[in-house]
Amino acid sequence: xxxxxxxxxxxxxxxxxxxxxxxxxxxxxxxxLLVAGSGVAGVADAAAKxxxxxxxxxxxxxAFANALPENIAPLVVELMGHHDAFLAPANANGKNIAPRVAxxxxxxxxSEILSVESEDTFTRPTYAGNAIATVQSSDTKKVITVRGTSxxxxxxxxxxxxxxxxxxxxxxxxxxxxxxEISKSERPELTSAKIIVSGxxxxxxxxxxxxxxxxLADKLGAGxxxxxxxxxxxxxxxEYQVGQTGKIVAPEVYIAVGISGAIQHLAGMxxxxxxxxxxxxxxxxxxxxxxxxxxxxxxxxxxxLTSKL
Amino acid sequence: xxxLVPVKRVIDYxxxxxxxxxxxxxDLANVKMSMNPFDEIAVEEAIRLKEKGIATExxxxxxxxxxxxxxxxTALAMGADRAILxxxxxEVEPLGVAKLLAKIVEEEAPGLVILGKQAIDDDxxxxxxxxxxxxxxxxxxxxxxxxxxxxxxxxxxxxxxxLETISLSMPAIITTDLRLNExxxxxxPNIMKAKSKPMAQKTxxxxxxxxxxxxxxxxxxxxxxxxxxIKVADVDELVAKLKAMGVGA
Ligand SMILES: Cc1cc2nc3c(=O)[nH]c(=O)nc-3n(C[C@H](O)[C@H](O)[C@H](O)COP(=O)(O)OP(=O)(O)OC[C@H]3O[C@@H](n4cnc5c(N)ncnc54)[C@H](O)[C@@H]3O)c2cc1C
Ligand SMILES: Nc1ncnc2c1ncn2[C@@H]1O[C@H](COP(=O)(O)O)[C@@H](O)[C@H]1O
Numbered sequence: 001x002x003x004x005x006x007x008x009x010x011x012x013x014x015x016x017x018x019x020x021x022x023x024x025x026x027x028x029x030x031x032x033l034l035v036a037g038s039g040v041a042g043v044a045d046a047a048a049k050x051x052x053x054x055x056x057x058x059x060x061x062x063a064f065a066n067a068l069p070e071n072i073a074p075l076v077v078e079l080m081g082h083h084d085a086f087l088a089p090a091n092a093n094g095k096n097i098a099p100r101v102a103x104x105x106x107x108x109x110x111s112e113i114l115s116v117e118s119e120d121t122f123t124r125p126t127y128a129g130n131a132i133a134t135v136q137s138s139d140t141k142k143v144i145t146v147r148g149t150s151x152x153x154x155x156x157x158x159x160x161x162x163x164x165x166x167x168x169x170x171x172x173x174x175x176x177x178x179x180x181e182i183s184k185s186e187r188p189e190l191t192s193a194k195i196i197v198s199g200x201x202x203x204x205x206x207x208x209x210x211x212x213x214x215x216l217a218d219k220l221g222a223g224x225x226x227x228x229x230x231x232x233x234x235x236x237x238x239e240y241q242v243g244q245t246g247k248i249v250a251p252e253v254y255i256a257v258g259i260s261g262a263i264q265h266l267a268g269m270x271x272x273x274x275x276x277x278x279x280x281x282x283x284x285x286x287x288x289x290x291x292x293x294x295x296x297x298x299x300x301x302x303x304x305l306t307s308k309l
Numbered sequence: 310x311x312x313l314v315p316v317k318r319v320i321d322y323x324x325x326x327x328x329x330x331x332x333x334x335x336d337l338a339n340v341k342m343s344m345n346p347f348d349e350i351a352v353e354e355a356i357r358l359k360e361k362g363i364a365t366e367x368x369x370x371x372x373x374x375x376x377x378x379x380x381x382x383t384a385l386a387m388g389a390d391r392a393i394l395x396x397x398x399x400e401v402e403p404l405g406v407a408k409l410l411a412k413i414v415e416e417e418a419p420g421l422v423i424l425g426k427q428a429i430d431d432d433x434x435x436x437x438x439x440x441x442x443x444x445x446x447x448x449x450x451x452x453x454x455x456x457x458x459x460x461x462x463x464x465x466x467x468x469x470x471x472l473e474t475i476s477l478s479m480p481a482i483i484t485t486d487l488r489l490n491e492x493x494x495x496x497x498p499n500i501m502k503a504k505s506k507p508m509a510q511k512t513x514x515x516x517x518x519x520x521x522x523x524x525x526x527x528x529x530x531x532x533x534x535x536x537x538x539i540k541v542a543d544v545d546e547l548v549a550k551l552k553a554m555g556v557g558a
Contacts, residue, residue: 239471
């Protein structure tokens with residue numbers, strides 16, 4: 001079986017999410033990559049070095065900048081003439097592109113797989129991760145998105161792939177990119193952080209969130225996350241949200257501060273290795289999944305913890 | 310301009326789903342069902358566009374069992390003008406749903422279709438994108454802000470690194486994220502009024518769409534269970550535990 005993996009990249013660098021997708025693809029068969037973008041020859045060269053990779057298809061055209069699915073999907077469909085499976089990360093870009101490809105190929109996408117059981121059988125989470133379904137696809141071509149935390153990352157070096165340019169399928173003229181507000185942060189990205197400190201509604205406002213959560217995160221070199229309630233209330237921007245409909249994380253250590261532990265939040269973090277919860281309510285559901293719990297007022301506990309570490 | 314809003318009847322978000330003992334699925338007998346939360350946001354956005362004079366008519370559509378009528382009545386009570394129920398006794402996959410919606414788009418020619426980004430039961434996050442592909446329209450997924458400007462729509466999207474803005478030519482397909490708006494509750498008079506709003510009943514056959522599933526569910530199981538660990542008495546004990554794990558040492 002020949003697979004095609006969509007390579008996610010930003011500012012000329014391959015995103016980590018791609019490496020987990022390569023691992024998932026390698027369990028199905030030969031791994032080919034697609035690097036689509038504008039001025040991305042360097043990305044394709046780097047992609048060819050990913051361990052285990054065969055051919056790298058390079059589609060270099062302004063139409064492919066900003067990963068607009070209206071333009072990328074037809075390109076993928078073209079390449080799927082000689083591939084059996086298309087895989088992308090189950091993140092904002094992958095979820096935007098892959099279903100568009102699937103429908104054009106008349107294929108039912110298999111969303112956010114957790115494992116590859118065989119070439120046509122996969123496990124995937126449903127109901128906020130409360131039910132794991134094993135599904136078998138009868139489609140001849142497979143379109144799949146991959147949960148990054150469920151697969152090891154392929155090594156970024158050591159591969160001997162070859163780059164081959166492919167013709168552009170052009171700009172479909174349906175959509176255009178206007179701009180982005182991407183937060184710049186020195187902190188590790190949530191989806192790859194080893195430690196995460198997350199804050200909830202209990203922080204009360206943005207000032208508290210920054211004053212209480214961030215010093216602890218800085219001390220630990222941790223990424224910062226949040227519950228939906230904290231994001232909705234404007235304490236932090238949307239990209240901090242962990243959960244069923246936010247980011248899925250699985251760090252070594254997840255510290256939940258003033259978060260109750262709703263199923264939608266647990267869905268995003270319950271695969272963390274060690275969960276630590278700080279909450280003043282000893283019956284908060286978060287304690288049912290926490291390895292270490294501390295009952296008390298976060299406004300006292302967290303500053304003390306930060307100073308003692 | 311018409312707006313089409315697909316709404317799905319799903320397990321209420323406050324209910325903890327239980328996997329059936331025989332491993333065939335999730336137990337939905339006697340479980341509270343509601344409109345998918347992202348679809349409420351979609352209905353709300355459509356109503357706001359109508360209140361602004363941008364939309365003229367809102368059509369809610371659901372594909373599912375007869376009971377999905379309740380979900381459509383909720384949409385009507387919130388402010389949708391009419392509803393279409395496509396009855397299917399068996400679950401229809403996103404690809405089938407998208408094909409049925411594409412037929413309705415052909416019939417009704419809406420300027421916008423606003424869907425939820427994700428149904429909280431199958432967590433597929435694909436129907437809107439598939440509909441966009443099948444109709445050849447642009448897609449604005451995970452929207453947190455919509456601005457209609459003539460025959461284009463500016464969509465602010467929630468993406469991994471923050472926010473992104475794109476411009477789409479209309480007609481377009483939109484999927485909602487949580488921050489797009491806060492849905493209203495239907496008032497009692499509006500719930501009464503909704504009872505007399507039109508609701509058409511159709512079947513997949515009426516549209517000539519083959520909804521045979523492509524995925525076979527072999528098994529549904531519970532995820533590995535986490536067990537509650539220990540509680541520590543104070544910060545010093547927590548610090549000791551963390552240091553023992555090599556954290557903050
Ligand atoms: C469709 C849908 C999708 C959703 N997706 C997500 C998602 O992706 N991620 C997500 O997180 N949520 C999601 N939610 C929301 C979820 O259901 C909860 O509402 C949310 O997680 C609650 O956030 P919270 O725990 O911060 O707030 P609350 O539930 O209000 O909990 C606050 C906690 O802080 C504690 N506390 C208060 N004061 C203190 C103090 N001084 N010291 C210590 N503890 C204190 C309280 O005891 C309480 O347990 C979603 C909901 C829906 C309907
Ligand atoms: N059976 C259905 N009836 C109506 N709308 C649906 C149905 N299934 C999915 N949708 C729409 O598609 C969105 C995304 O669903 P999904 O792709 O299943 O996660 C939902 O939020 C709905 O707006």
